[in-house]
Amino acid sequence: MNSATYLAGQLAKSFSRSLHERSAGLGFLPGQFPVLLELWNGDGLTQKDLLDRLDVEQATLANTLSRMERDGLIEREAHPNDRRKQVIRLTEKANAMREAAISAALEADDVLFAGFRRFERELMLEYIRRVIDNAGKA
Known part of the structure; x- marks a missing residue:
């Protein structure tokens, strides 16, 4: 099939499946990995911060965060300046799995x-980034 949309979906499933095979014993799911990455890069974000950075639906992120909280990966605390918001922080469990999860x-x-080859991989990643950037402009 020559549909980029179809192939992109297949590619996403392949990467998710590959990550799932390697992460099952670590205590996180592939859909949680982007949230973990963002919090490892800057713990203490709000749900809105994560929505802006991850470009996912509100309901999807809310469900992911609820599951992560249930699984002991995150904790929520009151925002210091806005009672309507919560700050999301990683637990010791999530911080301890950082290196293994990234590996x-x-x-x-x-x-x-x-x-x-290395240049082919780098070129492919550059193409993927450009397509994602274009999708954000559409």
Whole structure:
């Protein structure tokens, strides 16, 4: 099939499946990984901050955060300046899995990029970034 939309969906499923195989024993799901990455890069974000950074639906993020809280990966606390908001913080459990989770994601990438030369992989990533950027402008 030559539909970029179809192929992008298949590609996303492949990366998610590859990450899931490597993360199952670590205590997080592939859909939680982007949230973890954002919080590892700057803990103490609000749900709105995460929505802006991840470009996902409000309901999807709310469900992901609820599951992460249930699984002991995040805690929510009152925002210091706005009672309507909550600050989302990583737990010790989530912080402790950082290195292993990032390694699992890199291994997942390596499997899917098997046979690619370094410049081909970098070019593919650049193309993906450009398509995502274009999608944000559409």
